[in-house]
Amino acid sequence: MKVHEYQAKALFAKYGVEVPQGRVASTPAEARAIAEELGGKVVVKAQIHAGGRGKGRLVSESETAAMYERLTTDPASN
Structure with missing residues (x-):
């Protein structure tokens, strides 16, 4: 079974397991x-079924x- 992180x-x-807050965004x-x-x-983490996905820790709105x-323009390059 393939499940994205946000789905898991x-x-x-x-079922009552504590998980960090998070949301899925479809646009900037x-x-x-x-x-x-x-x-x-x-x-921000790309949700794709592949290794080496892009991710980054962000502080400002412009960085987000x-x-x-x-990440959404070319996830394979990350």
């Missing part, structure tokens, strides 16, 4: 809104948008 976290949470605007909602300091663009 939702399943764990459903959604990524910025989620980062703001979670307090501004976030990690830039990382989202980089």
Whole structure:
């Protein structure tokens, strides 16, 4: 069975396992809104079934948008 990390976290949470807060964004605007909602300091991770996915620790709104663009434009290059 192939399950994305966000799907596994939702399943764990459903059964009472504590998981870090997180959301799925489909656009840079959604990524910025989620980062703001979670307090501004976030990690953006591409959700693909492959090794070596891109990810990054972000502090500012502009970093969040830039990382989202980089990860969604060409995830294979990360």
